[in-house]
Amino acid sequence: MxxxxxxxxxxxxxxxxxxxxxxxxxxxxxxxxxxxxxxxxxxxxxxxxxxxxxxxxxxxxxxxxxxxxFPSKALHARKHKLEVLESQLSEGSQKHASLQKSIEKAKIGRCETEERTRLAKELSSLRDQREQLKAEVEKYKDCDPQVMEEIRQANKVAKEAANRWTDNIFAIKSWAKRKFGFEGNKIDKTFGIPEDFDYID
Structure with a gap:
């Protein structure tokens, strides 16, 4: 120690x-x-x-x-801690009482009967079946019409953006030709622009 x-x-x-x-x-x-x-x-x-x-x-x-x-500081600190703990205890007691009431209320009409047991088993079986079906649906998600439409829309936006940038590149090439007298193929070679560079259909 x-x-x-x-x-x-x-x-x-x-x-x-x-x-x-x-x-x-x-x-x-x-x-x-x-x-x-x-x-x-x-x-x-x-x-x-x-x-x-x-x-x-x-x-x-x-x-x-x-x-x-000084002893007075320690006394005040202990008093404050005691107040906090008493407040927490009071809150905990109230919460406990409230939960006990909820439990008692929930127990009303929940006597264990054969029918209740049978229904509980049936519910459990249906929940398992639902999980299996959800997994099955997830497998075919790519064929979902809504998902396909979202993909089409995303592709359309991407295509428009690509063509906009293509337009910008052509405009800069045109400006460079006029301003500095560069040839198109030299600009392409310098900036790594492919020969077949064009708009996306």
Whole structure:
């Protein structure tokens, strides 16, 4: 067990009696070995652990760090935690009561009978059958008229976009020929445009 955990496991009131005043690290390095039996070398590490856990406050003033842990802060923290836990308990109790009512209400008319058992089996069988049919329909999804129409529409949009870009390329080629006197085949070769480049029918 580490020195830090042994100090934290100690009684809170005893722990706080050490820090009912404001101290510097050097003061605590003298007090802690006597009061808690912690080696002076470990005090800084234990103190930092307590600061990180919010059990000890620390403030830098000038070039020095000052540490304190007043009992009133711990008391307020415990009171706040108690209020939160009581609120959660109250909410949990209300939810539990509400669920119990729902269960009781749901039990009305649900006596186990032969007919109920038979209907439950039939329902289970129908659900399995529905899953099989859904899997079967999924296999033939590509032949679904609605899916085919969506594919046709997507193809139409893609074709229009491709022809628009083809139009843009032809316009740039025409501009380059006029502006710089380039030949069409040189432009094609320079920019990697295929010889059969044309609009999509």
């Amino acid at each position: 580490s020195v830090s955990s042994s100090l934290k496991e100690d009684d809170n009131s005893t722990q706080l009696t050490v820090l009912k005043d404001v101290f510097q690290l050097k003061d605590l390095e003298k007090i802690a070995p006597k009061e808690k039996g912690i080696t002076a070398m470990s005090v800084k590490e234990v103190l930092q652990s307590l600061v990180d856990d919010g059990m000890v406050d620390c403030e830098r003033i000038g070039t020095s760090n000052y540490y304190w842990a």
